[in-house]
Amino acid sequence: MQPTHAADAPHPVEHPHPTAGVYIRVAVILTILTVIEVGVFYVPTFHPVLAPVLLSLSAIKFAIVVMFYMHLKMDSKFFTLLFGGPLLLAAVVMLGLLFLFGVLTLGR
Amino acid sequence: MSHAAPPTHYTSMGLDSRKMGFWAFIGSECLLFGSLISTYLVYQGRSVSGPTPAQILNIPVTSISTFDLLMSSLWMVLALAAVQRGDMKWAKVWLLGVAIGGTIFLGFQFYEFSSFVREGLTMQANLFGATFFILTGTHGAHVTVGVLWMLTLWVRALQGKLGPQHAMTVEIAGLYWHFVDVIWIVIFTLVYLLHK
Numbered sequence: 506m507q508p509t510h511a512a513d514a515p516h517p518v519e520h521p522h523p524t525a526g527v528y529i530r531v532a533v534i535l536t537i538l539t540v541i542e543v544g545v546f547y548v549p550t551f552h553p554v555l556a557p558v559l560l561s562l563s564a565i566k567f568a569i570v571v572m573f574y575m576h577l578k579m580d581s582k583f584f585t586l587l588f589g590g591p592l593l594l595a596a597v598v599m600l601g602l603l604f605l606f607g608v609l610t611l612g613r
Numbered sequence: 614m615s616h617a618a619p620p621t622h623y624t625s626m627g628l629d630s631r632k633m634g635f636w637a638f639i640g641s642e643c644l645l646f647g648s649l650i651s652t653y654l655v656y657q658g659r660s661v662s663g664p665t666p667a668q669i670l671n672i673p674v675t676s677i678s679t680f681d682l683l684m685s686s687l688w689m690v691l692a693l694a695a696v697q698r699g700d701m702k703w704a705k706v707w708l709l710g711v712a713i714g715g716t717i718f719l720g721f722q723f724y725e726f727s728s729f730v731r732e733g734l735t736m737q738a739n740l741f742g743a744t745f746f747i748l749t750g751t752h753g754a755h756v757t758v759g760v761l762w763m764l765t766l767w768v769r770a771l772q773g774k775l776g777p778q779h780a781m782t783v784e785i786a787g788l789y790w791h792f793v794d795v796i797w798i799v800i801f802t803l804v805y806l807l808h809k
Binding site for chain 1: 646647
């Protein structure tokens with residue numbers, strides 16, 4: 506008699522990964538964004554908007570690595586939840602502490 | 614001769630249980646680094662004595678080490694792709710490349726830390742020193758673990774104990790390495806480029 510659990514065993518869910526060409530293109534984009542980051546840092550014209558520009562570039566780089574190199578774009582959405590949940594919690598706690606200690610303020 | 618892959622356990626959703634567990638671990642690491650980055654930002658600009666970040670941080674040197682870490686992430690995914698297609702010759706090359714890239718990053722960090730100490734910035738010097746060394750030191754410790762992990766995989770590949778059937782083992786090591794990279798992306802921006 507066959508083991509009864511065999512039929513109930515979950516089927517593995519496989520997701521194809523990007524090709525080496527995609528990985529290299531991603532690396533080129535990351536390098537360009539890093540060069541822009543450092544360039545913006547040294548150009549005085551950008552200093553009034555330094556924080557939003559650098560934070561945006563950093564967020565884009567972060568998202569690109571997570572989506573393509575860590576394969577969250579192709580993988581199960583459950584992995585996105587496992588990573589995104591604690592990441593969101595960490596961001597909320599960080600913002601809370603920054604407001605609590607007066608590093609960030611609303612309005613003025 | 615390649616050794617047999619470890620038995621794979623799938624969750625009820627058909628996901629590899631090792632990969633799911635590792636994503637949960639990475640989630641917990643987000644909270645660890647979130648707390649360290651928060652502490653750094655809360656105390657930023659509150660040191661009553663120098664050296665201050667503007668006086669001491671070396672942006673050109675750190676930019677090079679940042680580029681090195683980004684490239685090591687590329688080599689990591691190329692190593693994984695090579696293992697998946699059974700091209701163990703290139704897998705060995707890329708895995709060793711990742712380990713060397715990580716070691717170069719650690720070399721830059723050692724140079725940075727030792728030059729800071731020579732210039733009077735220690736953990737006891739001021740709030741900047743305490744929070745900076747804790748944050749970047751914790752990241753450096755993670756890179757060290759990653760380098761040892763990559764060397765272990767490389768040695769296993771040299772011994773013929775790593776093959777396409779172990780692709781998930783390499784993918785999980787890659788997840789760790791890329792996480793270390795994304796944390797550095799955040800640290801580089803918040804600590805080095807947006808310093809007060």
